Amino acid sequence: MTHAFPHTEADYNTLTPAAQNDFNQLMEQADxxxxxxxxxxxxxxAILVGLPTGDIRRCACSCYCPVIFDANDEDAHVIKHGEGYNLGExxxxxxxDHHRETA
Ligand SMILES: [Zn+2]
Ligand SMILES: [Zn+2]
Structure with missing residues (x-):
């Protein structure tokens, strides 16, 4: 399956180092x-990575996936709910789809 990034996904690796830094800090604060x-x-x-506003997450998969996406996507998979935090994994x-993980 080829996977061209639709507009609901962004690629962490294509962000500038400064934007990656901002992203990490904002995610930490959001957590x-x-x-x-x-x-x-x-x-x-959402503005930083160029996605519509939503519950933005970076993929927490062990394959070091760079995909940034909306956790409300019906195909997104919760590995772990954030306990006492917002984000979870x-x-x-x-x-x-390819290698589903569970906590
Ligand atoms: Zn993966
Ligand atoms: Zn992924």
Whole structure:
């Protein structure tokens, strides 16, 4: 299966080092943000990577997948729910399809 990135996915490896740094910091903040701050952080991340606003995640797959996607995608797979945190760990639809992981 060839996988051209549709508009619902971005590639972490194509971000500039500065953008990768911003992405990591914003994700860290989003992980512990309260409900009042979380949406603004998600919007900032979405703009940074060029995706529509949503629950943006980077694939947490052990294959070091660079895909950034919306965790609400029906094909996304939850490896682990964030306990006490917002983000948890998710696999992108492609990884969930090819090598599904469970925590
Ligand atoms: Zn993936
Ligand atoms: Zn994978």
């Amino acid at each position: 512990t943000a309260g409900p009042a701050d979380y949406p603004a952080l998600m919007t900032a991340i 998710h696999q992108c639809p492609t990884c969930a």
